[in-house]
Amino acid sequence: MRNIPAHGRLLIVDDDLMVRMLASESLRHAGFEVSEADCGEQALEMFDEQDFDLLLLDVMMPGIDGYTVCQRLRQQERGKWLPIVMLTGLNDSDSIEQAYLSGATDFITKPINWLLLTQRVRYGLRASHAIAEVTRS
Template sequence: MNTVLASNKPSLILVVDNEPFARIQLRLSLEQEGYQIVEAEDGREALTVFKQQQPDIVLLDALMPGMDGFECCTQLQRLPNGQTTPVLMITGLDDQESVDRAFAVGAVDYVTKPVHWAVLRQRVRRLIQQSQLQQQQAQLQQQLEVANRDLQRLASTDGLTQVANRRCFDEALQQEHR
């Protein structure tokens, strides 16, 4: 099983569905895969749990009383880390309009009920892996930017005196000349 983050803790999945039986099925199935599960029964509770727990992925039902899954997904996108956390919409709706709407509000994948468990398992695993890779890329990008700033400073400063060196002088002269 490849369900663990680089920090060796199980990936956290937020399951949002107003039907208790559906949540239980998802929780039991995903716990067997080694995931840690938190649940919410509607969109409002999902937003609260998301802020508190910062899950690695959200499995979201589209049809719920109060705040439906489409509005919840829209609100999730506005939260810190909301745009980088994948949302997988799980619903009984299989019409083109619902599918298009789900992707338009920020869902990255869409699965219809009744759930095909083997497909869901693979999609969850793939989405978590992609999310982890994006996080790693962002961290590497930050490290690269810091290293480039350090290299720029080292290339333009004398190591002994910490004063601008000849290269820095030549660059400043060329810039002023322009």
């Protein structure tokens, strides 16, 4: 595959420290710059202060859940086309449909296949770059 971004700024949002650690390590090893947030509120604050190329966002968190975070990001100009990959242990059609209705770009169920995570992130970034190129032209 050509034109697959090998790097980018990612934000991982998950209340599970182990998931954040494993995802961060896997993605850093692949050349991505990774920031972490442990809740929806922190994710929204970080998004306001920094630019990210893609978000990995847990659905179920204390406080603001991932669906709400996703909806709020989509309401912002910078968040309209941002790739947002939802992560969840829920593996039912209603949860998946709710993720997409909230504005998710993609959906990954837990337990996460760490070997495929990097490829899914690269694919999300490549699609985002393609949309940006079409928009510019």
